[in-house]
Amino acid sequence: MRVMHGEHTYFMTIFGIQKETLDLLFQMGRDAHPNEFVALLKERDGIIDEINLLPGTVTGEKSASLFFDMMPLSTHLAGSCHSHPNGVLLPSDADVHFFPRAGRFHFIIGYPYTQLDWRCYFSDGQRCRMEVIR
Numbered sequence: 821m822r823v824m825h826g827e828h829t830y831f832m833t834i835f836g837i838q839k840e841t842l843d844l845l846f847q848m849g850r851d852a853h854p855n856e857f858v859a860l861l862k863e864r865d866g867i868i869d870e871i872n873l874l875p876g877t878v879t880g881e882k883s884a885s886l887f888f889d890m891m892p893l894s895t896h897l898a899g900s901c902h903s904h905p906n907g908v909l910l911p912s913d914a915d916v917h918f919f920p921r922a923g924r925f926h927f928i929i930g931y932p933y934t935q936l937d938w939r940c941y942f943s944d945g946q947r948c949r950m951e952v953i954r
Protein backbone atom coordinates (compact mmCIF):
# COMPACT_ATOMS: atom_id res chain seq x y z
CA MET A 821 0.00 0.00 0.00
CA ARG A 822 1.40 3.35 -0.96
CA VAL A 823 1.04 6.12 1.59
CA MET A 824 1.72 9.80 1.03
CA HIS A 825 3.46 11.32 3.98
CA GLY A 826 4.65 14.89 3.58
CA GLU A 827 7.08 14.92 0.70
CA HIS A 828 7.93 11.28 1.09
CA THR A 829 6.23 8.27 -0.36
CA TYR A 830 6.71 4.98 1.40
CA PHE A 831 5.23 1.54 1.55
CA MET A 832 3.34 0.55 4.65
CA THR A 833 5.47 -1.72 6.76
CA ILE A 834 4.23 -4.10 9.39
CA PHE A 835 6.67 -4.46 12.27
CA GLY A 836 4.76 -7.03 14.27
CA ILE A 837 1.65 -8.08 16.11
CA GLN A 838 0.74 -7.18 19.68
CA LYS A 839 1.01 -10.17 22.00
CA GLU A 840 -2.48 -9.44 23.41
CA THR A 841 -3.89 -9.55 19.88
CA LEU A 842 -2.22 -12.88 19.16
CA ASP A 843 -3.48 -14.26 22.50
CA LEU A 844 -6.99 -13.19 21.57
CA LEU A 845 -6.71 -15.03 18.24
CA PHE A 846 -5.80 -18.23 20.09
CA GLN A 847 -8.81 -17.69 22.36
CA MET A 848 -11.06 -17.21 19.34
CA GLY A 849 -9.68 -20.40 17.83
CA ARG A 850 -10.47 -22.33 21.00
CA ASP A 851 -13.96 -20.81 21.17
CA ALA A 852 -14.76 -21.68 17.55
CA HIS A 853 -13.29 -25.19 17.67
CA PRO A 854 -14.11 -27.59 16.01
CA ASN A 855 -15.31 -24.94 13.56
CA GLU A 856 -13.05 -22.53 11.74
CA PHE A 857 -13.07 -18.79 12.31
CA VAL A 858 -11.95 -16.03 9.99
CA ALA A 859 -11.01 -12.52 11.07
CA LEU A 860 -9.49 -9.44 9.55
CA LEU A 861 -6.45 -7.83 11.11
CA LYS A 862 -5.87 -4.11 11.18
CA GLU A 863 -2.69 -2.19 11.88
CA ARG A 864 -1.90 1.09 13.57
CA ASP A 865 1.53 2.64 13.03
CA GLY A 866 2.76 -0.63 11.56
CA ILE A 867 1.63 -2.83 14.42
CA ILE A 868 -1.27 -5.27 14.15
CA ASP A 869 -3.50 -4.56 17.11
CA GLU A 870 -7.10 -4.90 16.00
CA ILE A 871 -9.28 -7.87 15.08
CA ASN A 872 -12.47 -7.58 13.08
CA LEU A 873 -14.38 -10.79 13.55
CA LEU A 874 -16.82 -11.73 10.85
CA PRO A 875 -20.42 -12.30 11.66
CA GLY A 876 -21.62 -15.87 11.53
CA THR A 877 -19.84 -19.12 12.05
CA VAL A 878 -17.52 -20.28 9.35
CA THR A 879 -17.15 -23.99 8.84
CA GLY A 880 -14.52 -25.35 6.54
CA GLU A 881 -12.20 -23.97 3.91
CA LYS A 882 -14.91 -23.41 1.35
CA SER A 883 -16.80 -20.95 3.53
CA ALA A 884 -13.62 -19.13 4.46
CA SER A 885 -12.87 -18.62 0.77
CA LEU A 886 -16.34 -17.35 0.13
CA PHE A 887 -15.87 -14.83 2.87
CA PHE A 888 -12.60 -13.49 1.48
CA ASP A 889 -14.39 -13.03 -1.81
CA MET A 890 -17.06 -10.77 -0.34
CA MET A 891 -14.80 -8.74 1.87
CA PRO A 892 -14.71 -4.97 1.51
CA LEU A 893 -11.34 -3.30 1.16
CA SER A 894 -10.26 -1.09 3.99
CA THR A 895 -7.39 1.18 4.85
CA HIS A 896 -5.23 -0.11 7.68
CA LEU A 897 -6.16 -3.63 6.65
CA ALA A 898 -3.00 -5.61 7.38
CA GLY A 899 -4.27 -9.07 6.55
CA SER A 900 -6.27 -11.92 7.93
CA CYS A 901 -6.26 -14.72 10.42
CA HIS A 902 -8.15 -17.98 10.29
CA SER A 903 -7.98 -21.23 12.15
CA HIS A 904 -7.31 -24.77 11.04
CA PRO A 905 -9.06 -27.05 13.52
CA ASN A 906 -7.12 -30.02 12.10
CA GLY A 907 -3.89 -28.45 13.43
CA VAL A 908 -2.17 -28.21 10.03
CA LEU A 909 -0.44 -24.83 9.86
CA LEU A 910 0.06 -24.77 6.09
CA PRO A 911 -2.13 -22.65 3.81
CA SER A 912 -4.51 -24.63 1.61
CA ASP A 913 -4.81 -23.98 -2.13
CA ALA A 914 -7.98 -22.02 -1.42
CA ASP A 915 -6.14 -19.93 1.18
CA VAL A 916 -3.37 -18.97 -1.24
CA HIS A 917 -5.93 -18.12 -3.87
CA PHE A 918 -7.79 -15.71 -1.64
CA PHE A 919 -5.02 -14.25 0.51
CA PRO A 920 -4.27 -11.44 -1.99
CA ARG A 921 -7.79 -10.10 -1.54
CA ALA A 922 -7.35 -9.67 2.19
CA GLY A 923 -4.14 -7.72 2.67
CA ARG A 924 -0.48 -8.71 2.83
CA PHE A 925 -0.06 -10.73 6.03
CA HIS A 926 -1.99 -13.85 6.84
CA PHE A 927 -2.00 -15.79 10.07
CA ILE A 928 -3.02 -19.40 10.37
CA ILE A 929 -3.53 -20.73 13.85
CA GLY A 930 -4.24 -24.37 14.55
CA TYR A 931 -5.37 -26.83 17.17
CA PRO A 932 -4.46 -26.99 20.09
CA TYR A 933 -4.09 -23.18 19.89
CA THR A 934 -1.06 -22.76 22.13
CA GLN A 935 1.59 -20.03 21.75
CA LEU A 936 3.40 -22.26 19.26
CA ASP A 937 0.45 -23.06 17.01
CA TRP A 938 0.64 -20.21 14.52
CA ARG A 939 2.38 -19.22 11.31
CA CYS A 940 2.34 -16.07 9.23
CA TYR A 941 2.38 -15.99 5.44
CA PHE A 942 2.60 -13.41 2.69
CA SER A 943 -0.24 -13.20 0.19
CA ASP A 944 1.60 -15.58 -2.15
CA GLY A 945 1.72 -18.27 0.52
CA GLN A 946 5.41 -17.80 1.37
CA ARG A 947 6.33 -18.01 5.04
CA CYS A 948 6.71 -14.59 6.66
CA ARG A 949 8.61 -13.64 9.81
CA MET A 950 6.41 -11.78 12.24
CA GLU A 951 7.53 -10.14 15.46
CA VAL A 952 5.40 -10.58 18.57
CA ILE A 953 5.43 -7.29 20.44
CA ARG A 954 5.08 -7.36 24.21
Ligand SMILES: [Zn+2]
Pocket residue numbers: 881884902903904911912915
Ligand atom coordinates in the same frame (compact mmCIF):
# COMPACT_ATOMS: atom_id res chain seq x y z
ZN1 LIG B 1 -7.10 -22.33 5.58
